[in-house]
C-alpha cells in the first residue's frame with residue numbers, strides 16, 4: 173500500500189468520530205469553452221473494495237444528471253483537496269476519474285481502465301447505493317441536479333432498475349500524484365506514481 177494511502181486511512185480511522193473529515197473538494201474542468209475550473213464538496217465512500225486490499229482508488233458517487241458527470245466525461249483529469257482538520261493535514265490528490273453508470277436499458281457502463289481490477293462493478297454500485305441514507309437516495313428521485321424547481325418533472329428523469337435510479341453513478345478516482353502538507357510538523361511530501369510504483373520526495377512547505 174502506498175505510504176500516503178496508509179497515512180490517510182490511519183487518519184480517517186483515528187479521527188473517524190469527526191464526521192467533517194469524510195468530505196473533500198473535487199475539482200473538474202468545465203465541459204464548454206472557455207475552460208474554467210469547477211469545484212464542489214463530495215463524500216468519501218471509501219477505497220474501492222474487492223479488487224485488492226492495497227487498492228488506492230477512491231470512491232465517491234454522483235447523479236448522472238449533474239454537471240460534474242458531464243465534465244468528467246469530457247475531461248477525466250481531476251484534483252481533490254482534502255483537509256483533515258483534527259490532524260492539520262492536507263491531501264491534494266491528482267487523479268483520473270472514471271464513471272460507472274447504467275443506461276436506461278440496464279447496461280452497465282464501465283470504462284476500460286477499470287476492467288483490469290477484476291471487480292464486479294454492478295455489485296459495487298449496488299453495495300454503495302444501499303449504504304446511502306434515505307435522504308440521499310430520495311434526491312435521485314427528484315429534479316435533475318441544478319434544474320429550476322418550478323419546472324415540471326418528466327417521468328423519464330427517474331428511470332430505475334431493481335430499485336436503483338439509472339442516474340446513480342460511481343465516481344472512481346485513480347490517483348497518480350499526491351501532495352501532502354502536514355502543518356503540525358511543518359512538512360510537505362510529494363508522492364508520485366509511475367508504472368504502478370509510488371515514490372516520495374520531501375519538499376519545502
Ligand SMILES: Cc1cc2nc3c(=O)[nH]c(=O)nc-3n(C[C@H](O)[C@H](O)[C@H](O)COP(=O)(O)O)c2cc1C
Nearest residue numbers: 195212213214215232233234235238239240241317
Ligand atoms: C457536505 C456535502 C457533501 C456532498 N456530497 C456529494 C456527493 O458525494 N456527491 C455529489 O454528487 N454531490 C455531493 N454534494 C453536492 C455537491 O457539492 C454539489 O452541490 C452537487 O453535486 C452539484 O454539483 P455539480 O453541479 O458540480 O455537479 C455534497 C454537498 C455537501 C455540502
